[in-house]
Amino acid sequence: MYTLNYVKAKSVKEAAQFLASHPEAKVLAGGMTLLPTLKQRLAKPTHLVDIGGLPELRKIELKAGRLVVGAGATHCEVSRSPVVKKAIPALAMLASVIGDPQVRNQGTIGGSVANNDPAADYPAAVLGLDATVVTTQREIAADKFFQGLFSTALKDGELVVRVEFPLPKKAAYSKFHHPASGYAMAGVFIAQTAGGLRVAVTGAGPGVFRWKEAEAALAKSLKPAALEGLKLDSSGFNNDIHADREYRANLVRVMAKRALAKLSGKK
């Protein structure tokens, strides 16, 4: 038995206003994470404010040289979008390897970045591509948005409206997925951006992070050999029944090499 109330928002503005006056309410997008959380009684909001299906959140377009993806775009929509495939093929590919078909048909990019699961795929692309998360209140650079385990810069009641991706010269993603859930045991996103080469790692630690040593090495040479012997501090990496720290550190190196091979068109 749930004792919460369901509210279907007619617009982002209406959802934001409702959340501002109901601090114990939670926004519902695809429900892929929130509904299991409710079932396990790990969250007990007073209201669920459903933003699923709002047309204003579903747009995917190129605007002023950036790829703009509405927060309500599902993983399936992103993976199949001709606009995404042309602008940033690695992002379409990343969306296509999230979870399973049910998850891809329901889960949204906004829900994924807001949730910031340490093994989620999108955070690696958002950080790797130096994207900007646009909310109902402000614009937040990826470097400031992700703040560790299930933690982001979002304030209570603040909604992700869209993610804006600058177009990279080249980008690639490689992921070693958990065989049961599909989540990343380790995923590495490499992008040649206007601001330089960026390497973002998901799945290995308590949150997505940039592997700065790899960025510095690859800025000099894009050959896989550049990654040999590089420092990778795994002391804070996840250490569980699925993989220990050392195994995850090795996976990061392997995924980085595979992403690099894709980047140079060898795979």
Ligand SMILES: Cc1cc2nc3c(=O)[nH]c(=O)nc-3n(C[C@H](O)[C@H](O)[C@H](O)COP(=O)(O)OP(=O)(O)OC[C@H]3O[C@@H](n4cnc5c(N)ncnc54)[C@H](O)[C@@H]3O)c2cc1C
């Ligand atoms: C079996 C399974 C396998 C999965 N495998 C993967 C995987 O391989 N890779 C991966 O990356 N993910 C995976 N996921 C997660 C999935 O991809 C969803 O993206 C994720 O669960 C959240 O998206 P959602 O739209 O369902 O959000 P919800 O579940 O509706 O919401 C999640 C959280 O985000 C908040 N929220 C939602 N939208 C917004 C918004 N616009 N602004 C602010 N806050 C918001 C909600 O209040 C809630 O706290 C998996 C999930 C399941 C159930």
